[in-house]
Amino acid sequence: MIVQLIYKVVLQMSITGDQTYIKQMNKNLVLHSIRREAPLSRAQVSLSTGLNKGTVSSLVAELIDENLVYEIGPGKSSGGRRPVMLMFQNKAGASIGIDIGVNYISGVLTDLNGNVLEKKETALQNTNYRLVFAEIVKITEDLIAVAPATPYGVVGIGVGVPGIVDDHGNILLAPNLDWQDVRLKEEMEDYFQLPVTVENEANAGAYGEMTFGQGKDSDTMLFFSVGIGIGSGIIVDKSIFRGTKGFAGEVGHMSVEMNGAKCSCGNRGCWELYASEKAIENEAKNFYNEELRLEDLLKKADEKEAGAIRIFHGVGENLGIGIANMINVYNPDLVVIGNRIAKSKLWIENPLKRAVETRALPFHQQNVKIAFSEMNSDGIALGAAYLMVETFLA
Ligand SMILES: [Zn+2]
Incomplete structure (x- = not known):
């Protein structure tokens, strides 16, 4: 009897737990649809989420109470009374x-x-x-x-x-x-x-680029963050591809030079030694015999200094070589180059694209767009x- 009672209580608890969970899921669904498509009427939320109108109304009432959704004046009528439209309260926090x-x-x-x-x-x-x-x-x-x-x-x-x-x-x-x-x-x-x-x-x-930048309509996108090192954010089916433990995307440490220079990661010949801001700084130091930052070298290139332009061309080509490898592996529809290197687009874009054209497999090049982030380092x-x-x- 007692065992049965306990069983019943436990069962009851798990049903309540499930119901709370389902309600939360539905509420997220409603909020997500309003965030994505607002202004929306309650009827439109119901259509977009597949939830019935009663459920939508009560969940919307809760979201309004929680300051996450608000109502604006009536929208277009599809015959009857003009519906009140719902907006996401982006100023709630x-x-x-x-x-x-x-x-x-x-x-x-x-x-x-x-x-x-x-x-x-x-x-x-x-x-x-x-x-x-x-x-x-x-x-x-x-x-x-x-x-x-x-x-x-x-x-x-x-x-x-x-x-x-x-x-x-x-x-x-x-x-x-x-x-x-x-x-x-x-x-x-x-x-x-x-x-x-x-x-x-x-x-x-990559997440910033997918949400606010050029990746809005992309399904498979490679985002290369090129600063002192190179990292990548790999978007597959509109989600970040993380690998088993979340470590995926460390492309800066791909070996591109079998017996290359030693890298801070312990390996040799890593891509970022040849294709990043670090590579630009190293080349500049060798050539000019002084410590120059990316901005200093950009200034020289703008003044048509041949040495500076040559450095950018070389790094652009090296960047293109690694990107060609990644295009062959992932068959993306979009490649975005972001972070500080995007400032040197004028000088690296052509050699980079030429390297991809020469090296990536022809089939893989057919539907891929290569772009520089317009968000600079804000992304x-x-x-x-x-x-x-x-x-x-x-
Ligand atoms: Zn390395």
Whole structure:
């Protein structure tokens, strides 16, 4: 009898649990449809989600109570009374995205639709973790300070890092920052008392490009984040391809030169040694015998300095060689080159495309577009901020 009673209670609990879960799923579905297609009437939400009108009405009422949806004046009538239209309340909260480069940190404050409200950037002279952490804190605090007063406030902080991040947000290895086993997520959550997501920067950039940039209509996209190193965000069927442990996409460490130079990852002949901002800086140092940054060399190229132009051409070709390999493997419809190297588009685009034309398999070249990000380095911070919004609304 007692056993039966316990069984009944447990069964009851699991049904209630399931019902709560299903209701939450349906609510997310309704919210997602309003976020994607607003303005929408309740009847249109019902059509778009397949949920019946009664369910939609009660879920919309809850979303209005929670400040996530609001009503606007009547829309077009399809015969009867003109329906009230629903909008997503993108001003219900704000999100912060931080992009940790090797030689800079940038941050954005956005609303819940990814509209940028404020931007900050600072140059990094040193990649010592404690110093970088202090800079992250400073930029984040500056952004929090100007966040508008909203019902949910700052919903969290998304961070993009050029390194290998595990599914708990721990940075296992960031060779170009010289970081190993860094618990950035934990430390930031303790400090700010806000949810934090840490993501590989190329994944964050790919996500930004897919949501706000040129990848909106793409199914299979390769995003190359080219700064001091090279990372890639691989989008397959509109989702980030992560691999078994979330480490996929470390293309900068593909071997392209069998007996090449030694890389900070321990391997030799890695692609990023020949095709990144680091390659540009190294070539410039060899040629001009002084430390020049990307911007210095761009200035020389603009002044038609042959040496500088030759350096960009060489790096552009090397970038194209690696991209041709990736096009052969993934058969993408879109390739986007982003992060700091996008500033040198004028000088690297032609040699890059020529290398792809010469080296990628002809079938693979038929339906692929190669583009440079128009979001510059903002794409990564924006992608990180928006990943945080998705986590908040999930
Ligand atoms: Zn390497």
